[in-house]
Amino acid sequence: MARKTGSHSNITGPRIREVALSLFAQQGFAAVSMRKIASEVGVQAGALYLYTPDKQTLLFDLMQSHMDELLAAFDIVEIAGSARARLEQFARFHIGFHMERPDAVFVAYMELRNLEPANFTKIEELRRQYESLLENIVKAGQVEGIFDVPDSKLATMALIAMLTGVNTWYREGGRMSRAEVEDVYAQMALKAVGA
Amino acid sequence: MARKTGSHSNITGPRIREVALSLFAQQGFAAVSMRKIASEVGVQAGALYLYTPDKQTLLFDLMQSHMDELLAAFDIVEIAGSARARLEQFARFHIGFHMERPDAVFVAYMELRNLEPANFTKIEELRRQYESLLENIVKAGQVEGIFDVPDSKLATMALIAMLTGVNTWYREGGRMSRAEVEDVYAQMALKAVGA
């Protein structure tokens, strides 16, 4: 029962974030106490405050990291080319990225309402940036005359919702492989805008 | 400050449900205390227990009512006809119904994880019933040979996610009218399945 005193800062920090993300996704930010997180990590509640100033900041850091990763990852794989090719690539990227980290995606969306106003504003700005990447593709397709969408903003929101929705049902090791799911969603996305 | 004792059972009951739904949607089930609900309603916390045995049942009743209403409402408007016509009608119904009650939709989806196992099972069953209404239309379109979808289950989930997503951005009195939004989503849904 008793736990040895010792130095684990390089392990405990990441573990706290990992455990917190998982618990926030499963039970919700407000339903998870600092004691629950600490217990799962294997430390006492007081020790958490060596790694985060408070619970709110812990949530905000998790959400900000997720959004930063998302933007950085797309930045690396983004391609030039026709709007059609770019949309297909965005759909495949989005699906793949979201399938790989369901907890982070869930928390980043569901816990927005638990952010303090200043933190909310920052996360919303990152989200807006990401959405505008897709909207630019949709607009390019309109300009090229190959997409049939009456409103680029609405089409963007519809596409993102459709693609993100994969996380409500996809489970690793299920009936379909990740690649199959990516294929089907990418085709539906292209058809939805009339490409 | 002091509040008169009096008889308000026919007003207080619905008010509690109304206030609870709104607060749960804004702040989340776990973040909303019985005292907050009572305070907003204008009664003391103890009085809530005349209308619900406990907080969990209050949540469950709100979610169950929503799902029952959803199924009953579709039952009334459901049409016969081609898969194309039925899908367009489903899309318009779904969009309209969801736009009218964003709080209930949000709670019914976001607070699933706060339901006790037995309650979760019941709500999931109602959700499954609703999804199967759409899947039947998708399958009919496959049989008729007018829909191009490799997997009816995946297409169903993608369509529902796309349509429900309207609630992430639509606000009454915004740039587009409800009818315009319905039109555009219905057309995107049809195109997404290749109709």
Added chain:
DNA sequence: GTCTATAAGATGATAGAC
């Protein structure tokens, strides 16, 4: 039907020992 008072326990965060 509603109130006040209360039980029994959980919560976020801090101080100081080691």
Added chain:
DNA sequence: GTCTATCATCTTATAGAC
């Protein structure tokens, strides 16, 4: 770096007065 102990407050739910 972590623990134990603690503060002040909040939590759900109930009992009994009116």
